[in-house]
Structure formats: C-alpha cells, structure tokens
C-alpha cells in the first residue's frame with residue numbers, strides 16, 4: 589500500500605466525533621438499503637464517501653442530517669444522540685437551493701435573518717461572503733442571471749455564513765462542467781481550511797474524493813450496503829486540485845482505492861442488468 593494512505597481504525601479517538609453512526613441499518617418498505625454501517629467522522633475531518641450508484645451514499649448522509657431515521661442502530665452528533673433534524677449541520681445538495689425571487693446577496697443573508705440577525709448586519713456579513721466566493725459585483729443579480737458555477741458559489745456562501753460545525757454535501761458539484769468542478773473544489777478547500785469544520789462529502793467521483801478529502805470511505809454495492817474500505821489520504825495541504833492529480837502519490841492512491849471500488853461498481857452494473 590502506498591505511504592500516502594493507510595487503513596483507518598474506528599473508535600480510538602479522544603474527542604467526540606462530529607458524526608458517529610453505530611450499526612445503522614436503513615430499510616425502505618422491505619428493501620434494506622444499508623445494513624449495519626459503522627462510521628465516525630472526527631471533528632475537523634474532511635471525509636469523502638464514494639461508492640457505486642444506488643449503494644446508499646445519500647442515505648447515510650440523510651441519516652446524519654436527521655432527515656432519515658435508521659430502522660436500527662444509532663446516530664450521534666458531537667457525542668449527543670440525534671433525534672429529528674441535525675441543527676449542527678449545513679447542507680449543500682446537487683440541486684440549487686437558491687430562492688429565485690431573491691438576489692444573490694439576499695439569498696446569502698436569508699439564513700441569518702431567519703435566525704434573528706438584524707437585516708443590516710446580515711447584509712454586511714453577506715457582502716463579506718460574496719467577496720470570499722469571488723462574486724462581490726454580483727450581489728444584485730437574481731439566480732437566473734448567474735451561471736451554474738456562480739449559483740453554486742452563492743449556495744456555498746449560503747451554507748458557510750451560518751458557521752455550521754458540520755457540513756454535509758451530496759454531489760454538490762455534480763451538475764457542473766469538469767473545469768468548474770475543479771475550481772469549485774479549490775474554492776471549497778480554501779474556505780474550509782480557514783476553520784476546518786467536519787465535512788461529509790458524497791461523490792461518485794473517486795478523483796474528486798481523493799483530491800479533496802483527508803479520508804475516503806468506500807461503500808459496497810447495495811442492497812444491504814456497508815463500509816467496505818476506509819483510507820486516510822495523507823496528501824499535503826494546501827492542495828491545488830489540478831496539480832495534485834499529476835503527482836505520483838495521487839496515482840498510487842487512485843490505483844489502490846480503485847482496486848477496492850472497481851469490484852463494487854461491477855457488482856452494481858450486474859445487478860442493474862438483472863433488474
């Protein structure tokens with residue numbers, strides 16, 4: 589196994605993890621989507637979850653978000669059992685969550701206003717976030733007047749302005765073209781490295797997972813998915829996502845993880861052929 593990765597042992601850390609899934613199973617009607625999954629995300633860790641289509645990546649994220657109660661097993665957030673919505677978490681999903689009738693600056697400010705922050709203070713903070721995501725001169729535009737990548741940047745600011753202790757992302761850059769995906773990844777890492785919140789980042793893209801994350805877990809093909817592989821990624825930070833893909837270390841990590849993932853992808857295809 590290359591030096592830049594190593595297998596992770598779960599359960600030997602001192603601080604309460606941001607997320608701890610213990611023996612979690614999720615059942616939809618009679619279909620067991622996830623079976624007895626164990627997973628810890630330590631505070632401050634950027635964790636990427638990869639696996640073949642339909643393996644249960646979003647399901648695990650939805651359990652951590654408190655949107656989906658497990659049929660059995662437990663979910664703890666920073667050491668406390670989760671019941672109902674996870675209020676420590678901010679979410680960024682594949683689809684835009686911007687309000688079409690509000691300008692960019694108002695879309696970013698809305699979460700603070702809902703929390704009772706005075707409008708002027710919320711707008712001032714929103715302006716700072718517009719600058720951080722490189723859109724300072726786009727504050728008065730409505731979502732339909734922005735590109736897909738610009739809308740994503742507003743969405744990112746909308747989440748981060750609320751300063752969540754945990755960030756949950758479900759293929760957030762999936763709909764973007766390849767170049768914009770890389771630029772968004774660089775921006776995400778730049779913002780994340782300021783205060784290193786815990787992140788659960790779901791993606792089907794192994795390259796994206798390795799370049800962004802401190803740790804990558806591989807989920808087995810469904811049904812009854814579980815955590816199959818768990819790897820720490822010791823690539824140096826700060827990272828330039830375009831350049832890091834060209835390194836020997838990246839190639840070695842990719843080869844190792846792909847060997848693990850490939851089998852599950854093939855299983856998922858076979859199951860798809862039979863259905």
Ligand SMILES: Nc1ncnc2c1ncn2[C@@H]1O[C@H](COP(=O)(O)OP(=O)(O)OP(=O)(O)O)[C@@H](O)[C@H]1O
Nearest residue numbers: 616619621640641642643644645646647648792810
């Ligand atoms: N509400 C639901 N009712 C019934 N089955 C569901 C429901 N939500 C998800 N599933 C099933 O559970 C399994 C896991 O779904 P999930 O969306 O978590 O997979 P995923 O790994 O995120 O997939 P993808 O990469 O394609 O987005 C799939 O077989 C899916 O069809």
